[in-house]
Amino acid sequence: MITPRAHQGSVVLPDGRVFQYGGISSPGDILASTEIYDPATGTFTAGADANDGRMRPTTISLADGRVLVTGGRGGTDGGTIFDTVEIYDPVTGTFSDGGTVLTPRYVGIVARLDDGKILMTGGFNFTDGTLGNSEIYDPATQTSVATGSLVHPRDTYGHALKLPDGRVMIVGGYNDDGPLATVEIYDPATGLFSLTGDLPDARGDHCAVLLADGRVLVFGGFGSDWNYATQAHVWDSATGTFHAAGTLNRPRANAMGTLLADGRVLVTGGSITGGELLYEATSEIWDPATETFTEAGQMMVARSGGRAERLADGRVLFMGGWFGDGQEPTGEAELFVPASETIFADGFED
Structure with a gap:
């Protein structure tokens, strides 16, 4: 990359x-710069x-291919x-003013x-602490309106997953007392959040991945006792409940979870303690067929603390993060x- 960076935002452009x-x-050097990776050349350009x-900006792609940036510190x-x-236009390669949101949010939850339109909820700021309020940002008018509040305020990597029926699922995260086991679903038709089945154990700094069949896989992070959680769970929309779905081979928090084109989930990196590294x-x-790692x-x-994005050809790009x-x-x-033929193994390359 042109510039080493961690806790950045990223999206795949159209x-x-x-x-x-x-x-x-x-430490202390927060970046305003951008760079773009071209899979055709394997290079980054400024x-x-x-x-x-x-x-830790809130960075999400808009329906027209532009990129919305807000929040962060x-x-x-x-x-x-x-x-x-701020809104980045990949056609012109420039940023433009996108107005303001109702509430400043650090590590907010977005979908x-x-x-x-863009749902923004949760997060943290210095005035209000952990946030439970929510808003809807309209890119067409560049304005926000309030919508229903979270049942349980939360910040720091409470994950938002848009379900196949258009609702948004919010999984885990932290409040002032620690990791949360509660899971909420936002219904755009009513503008309200409601609870669904709890995680069997609280999770923070975890991964949540929407699977190809509409179920949700949750793994890694810290549990209610602040120990590393290795048990994975799958949420089924038909029952609104979780079941155990395998155990990680390695404990890890702040890992990256990526849905592969064949429906498997790649688990990479993360922070660990208790060793030299x-x-x-x-x-x-x-593997969703066996529910094992x-x-x-x-x-x-x-x-x-880096970023992972799946490319159009099925490869997964990893960028930046803390190391060493x-x-x-x-x-x-x-x-x-990923393996394109059975004779080859999955693997990493520069």
Whole structure:
């Protein structure tokens, strides 16, 4: 990559390139720069700078292919949590003003609804603490309106997954007392959140992946006792409940979970404790047919807090993140290549 970065935002653009924005390049150095990865050439090129540098920005693709950026922390010593919106246009390669949202949010929860509007909920700010309020941002008018509040306020990686029926599922995360086991579903038709079946154990800094059949896989992170949670669970929309679905081979928090084109889930990286290394280099794959995890080889760079995006050809691009004993962001990128024929094994390459 052009610039080492961790806690950045990224999206896959309509033409298959990968847009990457913001993050932190070293302690105290919050980035406003962007770069774009081209799968055809395997290279990164610099893009336009945003007005504000943001760490852990809310970054999501709009229905027309543009990219919405809001929230995150920046300013002097990271003391500002933003309510401003910037919109990146990949056709012109420039940012434009997108107005403001109702509430500044750091590590907020975001999803694009079927009508193209953006649900923003939860998160944290210095004035209100952990947030339970929600809003709907309309890219056409560049304005936000309030909608129903979360049943349980939450921040820091409460995951939002848009279900096949257009509702949005919010899984786990943290409140002021620690990790949450509660799971909520937002219904755009009513503008309200309601509870569905709880996770068997609370989760924070975990992964939640929408499977090809509409179920939801939850794994990794920290449980209610703040120990690493290795038991995975699957939520079934037909019953609204979770069942046990395999055990991770390695404990990990802040890992990356990516749905592969064949329906399996790739699990990579994350943070670990209790050993000489801070970050996990191993990967594993969860198979929905057997609901088990199998080892899938070593990443070239052990990393946590980076980004993973599946490309149009099925490969998975990993960018940045924290690495090494010095806990510095890395500029290294690598690809996971799924087997195209049974004679080859899944694996990583530069």
